Amino acid sequence: MIVGEQKPLEEIWSMVREHRNVLLLGCNSCVAVCHQGGTKQAGVLASLLRMQAAQEGVDMTLEVDGIERQCEHDFFMHMADVVARADAVLSLACGIGVQFMAEKYGATPVYPALNTTFLGAADQPGFFVEKCQVCGNCILAATAGICPVARCGKRLLNGPCGGVSNGKCEIHKDLDCVWRLIVERLEALGRLDDYEKLFPLKDWSKDRAGGPRKFKVEGQQP
Amino acid sequence: MTETASAPDAVGEETVAAAEKKAGPSSWDARILAFACHFCAFAAADLAGIMRLSYSPNVRIIRLPCTGTLDHSYVLRAFERGVDGVFVAG
């Protein structure tokens, strides 16, 4: 799931303060699950902005709405009028949604209300942790289902570095050394032999280093 | 869900409020909106009446079935529309 974090109010305010009609558009998918970008949060943000406007003496109309996903054309079907009324859109979607809208509505400025932070999971309710770096070439089969790319401070692929102390990472003292976790799990699975195998050089060509990646569902026409 | 901020009013009000604050609490007429749980705080407000306890009349109470129902938006809306304080009791 994509995890995002709402930007500071001052930053958002500075983006929209020049506009008179702003649409706050929530995205009721990933970023809603982490309580940052859903319709409800759009409403709360609108309230805060309204108060900011009032305090600064700015006359501004703020409209709140929300759609299922801001990365699909079809969900915008009923949005045409709403967007047209606004001189700017403040999107509470992840970076994908913001760009998607920016491309879709060329003439209307679209601002991000969120910083898109990472791809992660809810370890506990309300606590999100990064789990994947979308490297495009998954090696989890060999690492007991635990990703050293995303979760090792140094992205090491062949065992821990020398800085591990008490099973913790030397970069982040509160972070478990991912290689310790991998070894423990391999041991539990009875597959410690996998650890002995050396990783060949990882094929980083599928990582984003080569520019934006594309994907087409088989049989789909462009 | 469209709302226009009444900017001139708000400004005036802020200034007034600020001026009044400076002048001292006696002349500042704070307006408080309370959200009260049906089972406890609302009951307490009733009890205050039953016991004929007098308190400032500048409080209005909205009853909720439980303060669990208190949505962020209620508080924000109240502030947006100019109440000076929100009191949540439950």
Place this chain on the structure above:
Amino acid sequence: MGSKPFEYTPQAADVFTREVMARSGQNIVACYQCKRCASGCPVAEETDMVTPNRLVRMVVLGDIESALTNKLTWKCLFCHTCGTRCPNNIKTGRIADTLKKMALDAGIDPQQPEYKNFHRAFFNYSLRWGRINEIGMMGEFQLRNMWDHLRRGNFVAIISEVASKSTLAWEMFKQKRLHLSFHSSKGRDEISRLYKKSAGRKWI
């Protein structure tokens, strides 16, 4: 309350407790150590921290030595405050009384010879004459004290005794409290027969 552990011997403790209970008429084992007796005891400051509840505990655990030689046993005023407020109706005053008798029976020197002497003088006087004549009784008391001091060769004590008691007598005389008349009762025979009957009785 020594530093050496006390060896509790259940059977011996039982025998001792039973005797104290029978002689004092108090259900000592009923004590649950609430310490009301101690808190209300007017002499508790002067007993080297042997409070009534501790005295009871000594008896219950069969610590015979401590029970017979502590200060509380001798300093108890017999005011019965402890027993009155005791939830288990234990009159520690009567236990103290009993322990004193047991101590004397056992030939233990009283910690306050004057105490013993006073009550002995009073009791003997009442037996002898049937009524108390204060001057006579006090005289007997003084003689007993003197005898004790003499026995111990404590002549300083004799001098201070004479001095303090003559002051007291003078005070009382000034306040017209001392009387020289003599009283007695004819029932002395009955009393002495009863006294004979009491011989050897440990308890009523």
Place this chain on the structure above:
Amino acid sequence: MDLAYYPGCSLYQSAMLYNHQTRLIFARLGLHLHEIDDWSCCGATSAGKINDFMAIALPARNLGIAENSGFSELVIPCAACYSRTVVAQKQLQDFPLLKNEINQELSQKVKDNIRVSSTLDVLQREMGGGRLAAIDLEKLEGFRPACYYGCMHTRFPYDVPVADNVENPRAMEEVLKAIGIKAVDWNYKTLCCGASSVIYNTECALDLMAKIMRDALARDANCLVVTCPMCQMNMESQQEKFCTKHNIKERLPVYFITELIGMAFGFSKKDLQPEDDMFTTGMDWTQLCGDSV
């Protein structure tokens, strides 16, 4: 009303005044005291320290005499004698075999048909009734007594029924109220004065008496009222001593309750404290009551 009367040894000696006053005011109340024949010492607290059997047998003899004298009630003014006698009576009831043994030696057997009362018991009962109506009461002014009961009015070494509240007795207050005197309430109505320990454990007794004195003074009492000769003697004869020791400046007179009643009944000081005799209280109470007496 006729009552048997047991004065006890001290009322013939150091507390002669108490004997005199008790007889005086009882007579005025129409209560006729008949001193029982040839009574003997009750053993006081001492007998029990030496000989448990005699502690019962000594009062038993007096009980026997009183019961056979034909009266239904025996009045005992001295608190110690009263305590011993009541306790012995109850023990004789509780242990019938013991009673038989003692009776064997007595010429006047204990039958257990007499009521034993203290002076205070009788005064409380009779002054509460109609007897006062016949007496012209003097109005006594300026008395703020602290009623001091001591140990022996409500606490006994054996379980006997106690009519008054054990911890906060009110009998003296009620009697005084009947003659128009309001007593102060205070802490140490029943605290021990040290009793006979004043003789062999003087310092401890003095400390206790000072404690009693201090609270009475703090409550603004101007005299102590007692019913126990031992308390009276201790609080009065030792007063100088314990006050000096504890740095107490004030002094208080210690009255037998009979004295105040006597005054209210209109007896003169001379009546209550005959000069020709060898006794008086140590205090000059005329200062307090002025010419009203």
Place this chain on the structure above:
Amino acid sequence: MKEDREQIGSVVIVGAGVGGMQAALDLADSGFMVHLVSRDSAVGGTMAMLDKTFPTGDCAMCMLAPRMVESSRHPNIRIHTLAEVTAISGVAGNYTLTVNRKARYVDPARCTGCAICEKKCPVKVPGEFDQGLARRKAIFTLFPQAVPHTRAIDPEHCLYLTKGRCRACEKACDAGAINFEDSPQQFSIKAGAVLLFPGLEPYDPTVLQELGYNRWKNVVTSLQFERILSASGPFGGEIKRPSDSRHPKKIAWIQCVGSRDPHNANPWCSSVCCMYATKQAVIAKEHDAEVVPTIFYSELRTFGKDFDRYAARAAEQYGVRYVRSMVSAVYEEAGTGDLFMRYVDKDGRMVDESFDLVVLSIGMQPRKDAREFAEIFDISVDAHGFPRTSRLSPVETSRPGIFVGGTYQGPKDIPETVVQGSAAAAAAMEILDRSRGREVKEVTLVPEKETGAEEPRVGVFVCHCGINIAGTVDVKKVAAKAAEQKGVVHAQTVIYACAPDGQERIKDLIREKGLNRVVVAACTPRTHEPLFQDTIREAGLNKHLFELADIREQCAWCHMGQNEIATEKAVDIVDMGIAKARLLKEIKPRSVPVTHAAMVIGGGIAGMTAALSLAEQGFRVHIVEKEARLGGLAAGLLQTLEGENIRDMVRRKNLQIDDHPAITVHVGTEVNKTEGFVGNFTSTLNDNSEISHGVVVVATGGNEYVPVEYGYGESDKVMTQRQLERMLTVKRLQPEDSFVMIQCVGSREEPHNYCYRICCQDAIKNAIAIKEKVPSAQVTILYRDIRTYGLREDYYTRARDLGVRFVRYEVDAKPQVTADGSRFRILAYDPVLEQEIILPADYLVLSTGLRPRPGNRKLGEIYKLTRNEDGYFLEAHVKLRPVEFASEGFFVAGLAHGPKTIDETMSQALAAAGRAGEVLSQKELAASGIIAKHDREKCMSCLACFRACPYGSPFIDEDGRVSHNEVKCTGCGICATLCPAKAFQINGFQDNQITAMIDSLTEGWVAGRHTAKTRTEQKDDRNCKCS
């Protein structure tokens, strides 16, 4: 027990405290007609006097008031106040009772509870409710929240009734409710069963004058101190001392006043004082941080669930000082009113200390007339006057069909009283299985009008409430303003809206003017909303199309004398009500059918008792037992402390269960999974059998702790109390045998820092047995605190009388055991003598407690049932819902819930059966109206609601997405607040409704600020002119 003669479907409950009310509500909810007979003029009992309750610190009145209101409104409950039962005849199932009702002199049908009469009454007498600390009038209610709120005249003090003049109240009462002609009445009630919950009498410490109560002003009882703490008490919740209203700093509590004192007071332990003193000390400290609390005690009996930790917190966090020494006397310092006392410290030193206030922790005792009371009902009582019950049938009296409970049965705390309330109700339901529903009348109503499509047509009724509202608020103006509001088609004032004529008027206008929303501006919705809802329902409107605006309690009464301001506020309140009313929607609660069967997990004594009770009540029961046979831990016990035969009882219950056609026993099985919700569960067992049931009773029991301490297992002469009990039945003891018992083995220390309640009693039971068999044998019990609470104290006394020695030890100086040939030498430190003692022993007996079953964790996970940190299941509410889980349809009983004795287990099992039976007796379960509505279209299954809901009503449905079970929902709204997609809305409190209220208010009120400001300015101007 069940005779053929006619069974009456009514039950009489004597006593309307928390226990009586619990029983009343249980019975009324499951189809019985209940007559609640109260001697007082209002319901509530002792709990109503309390400020807060231990160990949660919940406000007692906040918990009790809803129940009082519910009892008074329940269609199946009739409350008879100022009434007493004077005679009873008949047999179980068919009793006739004679009830005498005293004259109240106030007509409940007319009285509106306005209290004007009270103000006018010239007579002041010490108020019993405030324990004499404040005064009440001769016309009065016991307390402000009293139910019924009808005043009563106290004929002993009323001037008119005593001296024939005054009648001030009559003149003041506009409603004409005063009736001096009222006279006592006698009537009879037929009932199938009688429940006695007359409660307790607080011990009166006046007789113990050494403690100074009723002598020194600053010595108060603990009940008085509750009133002092209470916000509605004599000092408005400020801690003041009676002599000079000064705030006391040093406060001392003296424990066991009137309790554990066979010489001067009552021999029993009152069970609650250690805890309430701790609570009072903590609350006092919370009220005023400068308070320094000290508790003088002799034994700390904090034996309940989580109590030991509570006391530890009190000491560590709140600085409550515990002094293990009883105070002998309390003296007053002349002049200051301070109190001083002397106590002996742990070293035997005398300490003199002065305090500002002394609280006597008074115990409880049977009412003065307890014996006469028992005679009326012809039930036998024990030596103390408590009704005779058995530890194995704790709510049954000597007379069939008459049940008892609460503090009348014996000293106990609130949850145990509530448990016995439900237990006694269950016992009554068992014998009245055929008459359920017989006396209860069902009401037929006109069909409900569909108003969904209509525009709002609001009618507004502004109540004068005599002069209660109209005296302060200009009601005419309020009505006129209301008429101006959008959607309002009618607005008027009424003298008494709640009076029958007022209600008729409302109904007429609904019909005349086609109103489809009604707003009444009157008193509080907490008491009156249901009444008006019924009124509009009778006129064919959905009852949720009603809004009550509170302009009495929350306006007129608290702004008296400020008429203009109060009127303005009332206008705002009414406008807010109208704004909401316009948006109100019809609510039609869903209902679901009920499977009339129960699944009881665990076949120990709790499970067996609950199962038998439910089966007797007429429901099918499945017992699921892990072991091969029923009986649980009780099967290993021989007898109770009181000597009742447990083994026989277990055997008897086994036979009853075998014979009962409605009970199916699944031994050797466990539950694999359970699906569904209250009323409709399906469970699969590990033998693949499937059970349909409507409720789940969790009675999984506990484990005996197997000690690792003191050489257990190394010699057969080291044993547990339960092993000793069995040994005593087979082995001949020698005259010289000596036993040493050690208490608290494996308890009251981290990580098991709680009391097991049973060990002290077990030790004493066995010690008595030894001494009775062989008096010369010696028993010494090494203990920390002997906790023979309640009437069990008699056995502690008996053990001491028999010569059992008790030696205390301290947790940091535990006994040390060394083997000495075949014997033992135990080195213990006696804190009394401050001396080490060596005790020889032939047998070493360890008093071990229990442990929660490890399986509780799994069960908790399956059902989402929470456990406390010690692993015991956590009830829904510590005080008032002690046998239920927060999740509907789940009940708990016995050791699974926490350590308890066998009688407490049986009471709780019966209570669980009663509460479960209440659910099963319903034809269908209707969800409450005020619940969350879930819009699945908007929901994106983020699981926020699923995780946060305390009642488990959102669930992951078969399609993998979140759905909402409305039957479990209580309408708390947490889901609605959290939902990022706003998929939840609360019925009657929807976002748009609340927002409309805010908007309405801010429009009139905040916008009006400028006027307010202008007014101020004008005032200033005027001032200028004047000067």
